[in-house]
Amino acid sequence: MKTFHGGIHPGGHKDATAAKPVVDLAPPSELVFPLSQHIGAPAKPCAAVGDAVLVGQKIAAADGFVSANIHSSVSGTVTAVEKRLCPNGIPSECIVISNDGLNKTAPPIDGYTEDYMSLSAEEIIGLVREAGIVGMGGAAFPTHVKLSVPPEAKIDYVIINGAECEPYLTSDHRAMLETPTDIIEGLKILMHVFGLKDGYIGIENNKPDAIERMTAAAEREKGVNIHIVPLKTKYPQGAEKQLIYAVTGRRTPPGTLPWQSGCVVNNIDTCASVYRAVVMGRPLTHRIVTAGGSALKNPMNYRAAIGTSFEYIAEASGGYKSPPKKVLMGGPMMGAAVANTSVPVIKGTSGILFLDEAEAYVDREAPCIRCAKCVYVCPMNLQPNLLDMASRNHDIDMLKRLNVNDCIECGSCAFVCPSKRRQVQQIKVAKVKLREIAQRAKEK
Amino acid sequence: MGIIMEERLVVSHSPHISGRDTIATIMRDVIIALIPALVAGCIVFGLRALIVTLTCVVSCTAAEYIWCRLMKKPNTTGDLSAVVTGMLLAFNVPASLPLWMAVVGSVFAIIIVKEFFGGLGHNFMNPALAGRAFLLASWALAMTTWYKPGTVLPLFGAPDAVSSATPLAAYAAGGNMPTYLQLFLGNHGGCIGETSALAILIGAAYLVIRRVIRIRVPLIFIATVAVGTWLFAGSGGIGTGDPLYQILSGGLMLGACFMATDYTTTPTTPRGQIIFALGCGIITVLIRVWGGYPEGVSYSILLMNIATPLIDRATAPKRYGYVKVGKEAAADEK
Numbered sequence: 001m002k003t004f005h006g007g008i009h010p011g012g013h014k015d016a017t018a019a020k021p022v023v024d025l026a027p028p029s030e031l032v033f034p035l036s037q038h039i040g041a042p043a044k045p046c047a048a049v050g051d052a053v054l055v056g057q058k059i060a061a062a063d064g065f066v067s068a069n070i071h072s073s074v075s076g077t078v079t080a081v082e083k084r085l086c087p088n089g090i091p092s093e094c095i096v097i098s099n100d101g102l103n104k105t106a107p108p109i110d111g112y113t114e115d116y117m118s119l120s121a122e123e124i125i126g127l128v129r130e131a132g133i134v135g136m137g138g139a140a141f142p143t144h145v146k147l148s149v150p151p152e153a154k155i156d157y158v159i160i161n162g163a164e165c166e167p168y169l170t171s172d173h174r175a176m177l178e179t180p181t182d183i184i185e186g187l188k189i190l191m192h193v194f195g196l197k198d199g200y201i202g203i204e205n206n207k208p209d210a211i212e213r214m215t216a217a218a219e220r221e222k223g224v225n226i227h228i229v230p231l232k233t234k235y236p237q238g239a240e241k242q243l244i245y246a247v248t249g250r251r252t253p254p255g256t257l258p259w260q261s262g263c264v265v266n267n268i269d270t271c272a273s274v275y276r277a278v279v280m281g282r283p284l285t286h287r288i289v290t291a292g293g294s295a296l297k298n299p300m301n302y303r304a305a306i307g308t309s310f311e312y313i314a315e316a317s318g319g320y321k322s323p324p325k326k327v328l329m330g331g332p333m334m335g336a337a338v339a340n341t342s343v344p345v346i347k348g349t350s351g352i353l354f355l356d357e358a359e360a361y362v363d364r365e366a367p368c369i370r371c372a373k374c375v376y377v378c379p380m381n382l383q384p385n386l387l388d389m390a391s392r393n394h395d396i397d398m399l400k401r402l403n404v405n406d407c408i409e410c411g412s413c414a415f416v417c418p419s420k421r422r423q424v425q426q427i428k429v430a431k432v433k434l435r436e437i438a439q440r441a442k443e444k
Numbered sequence: 445m446g447i448i449m450e451e452r453l454v455v456s457h458s459p460h461i462s463g464r465d466t467i468a469t470i471m472r473d474v475i476i477a478l479i480p481a482l483v484a485g486c487i488v489f490g491l492r493a494l495i496v497t498l499t500c501v502v503s504c505t506a507a508e509y510i511w512c513r514l515m516k517k518p519n520t521t522g523d524l525s526a527v528v529t530g531m532l533l534a535f536n537v538p539a540s541l542p543l544w545m546a547v548v549g550s551v552f553a554i555i556i557v558k559e560f561f562g563g564l565g566h567n568f569m570n571p572a573l574a575g576r577a578f579l580l581a582s583w584a585l586a587m588t589t590w591y592k593p594g595t596v597l598p599l600f601g602a603p604d605a606v607s608s609a610t611p612l613a614a615y616a617a618g619g620n621m622p623t624y625l626q627l628f629l630g631n632h633g634g635c636i637g638e639t640s641a642l643a644i645l646i647g648a649a650y651l652v653i654r655r656v657i658r659i660r661v662p663l664i665f666i667a668t669v670a671v672g673t674w675l676f677a678g679s680g681g682i683g684t685g686d687p688l689y690q691i692l693s694g695g696l697m698l699g700a701c702f703m704a705t706d707y708t709t710t711p712t713t714p715r716g717q718i719i720f721a722l723g724c725g726i727i728t729v730l731i732r733v734w735g736g737y738p739e740g741v742s743y744s745i746l747l748m749n750i751a752t753p754l755i756d757r758a759t760a761p762k763r764y765g766y767v768k769v770g771k772e773a774a775a776d777e778k
Contacts, residue, residue: 010461089455167461241765251765325454332460339455359461360454366467366523367565372712373465381761385712403763411459418465419565425457 001205003232004242006379008412010235010333012206013167016299017290022174024303025316027074031307033059033095034086037346038134039141040066045095051078054106056283059095062129068142068347069132072097073285073305075104087329087343088336094344097307108281116278121147121193124278131277132284132347137161137172137238137267138330140348143274146266147193149259155194156262157248160187160271162203162210163231163238166331169351171288172268174301176203176210179272180217184226186275190266191224198225202247206233235333236410240265242379254406269350289345291317293353295324310341310352326360328353333411363420374413374423380406384413384423391426396437399430407431467564471524473656474702477647478531481698484630484640489539492597493636499543501530503550511559525564529553532572535637535698536742537579540591543600545583549575569749570709573699573742590633610634611693612738615677615686627692638698648701657705660714661721665700666691668725669732676733696728699741709749716752716759723748 036042043060047053053072060070080096109130111123119127129144149155160183164172176183187199201218203211211230218226229247231237241252244263252261266274269288276282285306292299297318304313310327314320328335329349345352374384383402390398404427413423485493504526512519533553537546553575558567580587590610591597610633614621622632630640637644651657670687678684691697704710704724711720724744731740 008463010463253765254763256765325452326456326460327453328460332458334458335460336458337453337455337460340453355460362454362456363462367563369467369470369525369565369707370710370712371470371707372717375712375761376714378761380764382764383712383760402760406763409458414459414462416463416465418463418467418470420462420466422457424459428457 001232002202002229002246003234003237004245004379006377006381006412007234007236007242008377008415009233010167010415012233013292014170014173014206017168017170017292017301018173018207020170020174020299020301022171022178022288022301022303025305025308025313027099027305028308028312029099029101030079031072031074031097031099031305032084032309032344033070033072033097033307034084034344034346035060035070035093035095036086037070037140037348038068039139040064040068040145042093043067043070045081045093047072047078047095049078049080052076053078053097054104056108056285057106058132058283059097062132062142066142066145068134069130069283070095071132071283071285073307074099075102076100085339085343087338087346087349089339109277109283110281112278112281114279116189117192119192119278121195124189124193127278127281128274131273131282133270133273133277134284134347135267136269136273136287136347136350138334138348138350140346143266143270146264147190149264153259154262155196155259155264157244157264158187158190158194158196158199159243159247159263159265160199160201160268161238161240161243161265162201162207162214162268163243164207164268165204165233165235165238166333166335166351167235168292168353169290169331170301171290171350173207173210175268175272175288176207176214180213182272182275183214183268184217184221185279186271186273187226188221188224189274189278190264190271194264197223198227200227200229200247202229202231202237202243204233204237205230235412236379236408239379239408239410241408254403284347287345287347287349289313289349290351291354292351293324293328293355294359295320295322295354295356297321304345306345306347308345310338310343310345313345313352314341314354320354322356324354324360325357326355328355333415334409365421366419368419368421371418373416373418377412377416379410379412380408382407384427387430388421388423388426391430391433394433396434399434404430404434467523467525470656471528473651473654474528475524475531477650477656478528478535478637478702480643480646481535481637481640482531484643485535485539485636488593488630488632488639489591489636490595490597492599493534493539495599496537496539496541496543496546496636497531497534499546500534500550501527503547504530504533504554507551507554508559511555517563520564523564526554529558529571529575532570532637532702533575535702536572536576536635536695537587538590538634539636540589540597541579541586545579545586548582549579552578565708567708568752569746570703570706573703573746573749576742577746592633593631593639610738611689612732615689615693616738621689624688624692627689632693634693635695635698638695641692641697644697644701651701651705657701658717661705661710661717662700664718664721665704665724665728666696668722669696669728672725672729673732676729690732694732694739695741699745700724703742703745704748709752711752711755711759713756713759713761715761716755719755719759720748720752723751
C-alpha cells in the first residue's frame, strides 16, 4: 500500500458523518464575506452599501495576481462593508449581505463551454480565476496561480487529493460518493491544461466505497487514463509533499514548489469547482462543510453558502448536546480554533467542529523527556524536540540549522508527545521571528 | 494555554487532539516491565531483594518530593520517574547491601544526578547507574560481596553468610561456572535485577510491544558484546570466546533493555541510537576483556550517556527531499 515515511494514526472519528449525504443548507438572512479568505492580497470590494446583488455576482475583485475574486452566494442587498471577526481571529474587512430569499441568479461567467477541449490552457485558467476558486482543503491558495506554472515547467502528474486524512472530516468523502463525474471531469480539465493523458486521484483506504465509486467512474473514461490510487490510512497522507511521494515516488526538494518536481496537486472540492466553473460558468459560492464534534447534536455534511455563520450551521444541526468549549474551523490536527461562532464559512472551511468541555481540554506542558517519538513521526524528517527548545530559547542559528521552515505544521509531533508540548505553536512563532529578521535585513 | 474569549471558547494552537501517552503512562509501563525481574530477584535472593527495592523506591520518591518542596516547585513525583529510578538502582546492587547505603545511593541519584541538572529530562547521566557507580566507589566491598542463591539473608540487618563469585568473575578467574540454563533463569550470584535473563526479556518484550522502546538499541548492544567477546574473550586466542555465556551474565541484559533505552540520556535520532548501542557494546567488551573490572555494562552506558549530545548533533536526520547539488538531475530521472 502506498504511503510516506513517518506519520501517526490519530483515529478517524468519521463514523458520525461518513454515511450522511450532503444536505443543501438554505442560507441565513445575513451573510458575511471576508475580503481576505485566501492566501495573497485581500480582494477589493466592487459592490457598495445599498447595491442589489445576485447569486454568483462578483462582489469583490482580485487585487493582483495572487488574490481571488469573491462572489455573493445569495441574492439581496449589501448592508455593510465593515470590519467583522473572521475565522482567523482577526477582525477584518467584510462585505455583509442581507439575503432576500429569492435566489435570483446572475448570468454565468463568460466563455464557459461544455467543449472544454477546445479551450486553451490560458482560457481555462482565466475561467478558474474569474470563478474565484482557491484550494478548498483549507490552505485557500488561489487555484489559478497554482495552475499558472512557468513555461519551462514540465508537469508529469496532476494529482487530486482525496486522502482526507484529518479526523472527523468527511466532505471530500461525500463529494467522491455523490458527484464522482464532476471530479473526474474537473480532473480531465486540469489534465487538458497541462496536455496530459494521465491523471491521478489518491484516496486513503479507509474509504473503500469512495475508491470503488471513483474507480467505476474512471473506468468509463475513454481516451484518458484516470488512475485511482489507494493510499494507506495514515496522517498526514493528504499533505502535499507526502501525497506526491505516495503517488509518484518523487520527493519534492526543500524550499521548492510541487511544479518544480513536475506535480500539481488539487483538492477534491476544488477540482469539482473547476468543472462547475469551466463547463457551467458557475463561480465558487458554495462548498461542502462537515459539521461535527462532541458538542453538536446532529453531525451533518452540508452544501453551505459561503458567508453562512458557524452559529447558523450549529442551529441547523439541532443545536448543542452540551455547551461547546472550543470551535474549530477544519480538522482537529491542523484546524484553527475560532474565537466565537459568529464567524462565517469561507472558501477554505472544510469542516466545523464543536468540541465539548472534555475534548477542549488543553493539557499542561511537562518537560521534554527526549523520548524521540516526535523525531520518529515527523514526515519531514525534522527534530521537533530541538525546534521546540530552540524556539523557546530564541536560538535563531539553531532554528535555521534545524530547517524550521521545512515544517508543514501537521501536528504529528505534538500529537504523540507524552509531555504534551506544543511544538507546532513554537515552530510557528519561530517562523514568524525568522521572517521578521529577514524583513529587517532587507530594509537595511 | 488557551485564551478565553467573551463567549468563553478556548482558543489554542493546533493540534487539538493528542495521543493517550503521558509521562506517567510510559513510566507505569516501565514499572510493569520491571516486575518480572523483581520477582526473579526475590526468588533467587529471598524477600531481602524486595526490601532493598522498596527502600530505594521510597527514598527516591521522598528525595524528589522534598526537593520540590524545598525549591518551591510543583510536586513532580506523580510522573513516576522516581519510582523507575529507585527500581533500577535497586536492581543494580546486591541484595545484601545495607539498607542505609541504598538510601544514600537513592538520594545521590535523585538530588545530585537528576535534580541538580534541572530534573526530569535534563539529567545527562542515567540516575540509577550514576547512583550505582557512586555506591561502588564509596563502599566497594558491600557492593561486590555476593551471596549464593538460596542463602537466607536477614530482612533488615547485616548479613553474615558465605559469599560466592559472580559468573563473570568466575569466567575471568576460571572458577566454577554456572550452566547456561542457570544463567538464563538467574540462579546465580549477582545484583538483584540482573541475574534472570528470562525475566528481563519478558519485561523488554512488553516494552517493545507497547512501543515504549525500540528493539534496535538492546539488539545491537547485545549483538556487539556477543561478537566482541567471541572474538576476544577466549583463552585460546581470537574466536574462542563464549558469547552465549557472556551475554547471559553480568548486567548486560538489564543494561541493554532498561538503561541503554532510557529516553533522557540516550540519543533521539535513529542513527544516533545505533551508534550509541554500538559504543556501549564496544566499551563493555573493552572493560570485560582488558579492563580491571569483570563487568563493564554500567560504565559503558554512563560513558555513552556523556557522548549523547555529540552523537545527537552529528546524526541529525536527513532533510526530507534533500538531494546534493549535482545529483538532482540523476534523482529526477529515476
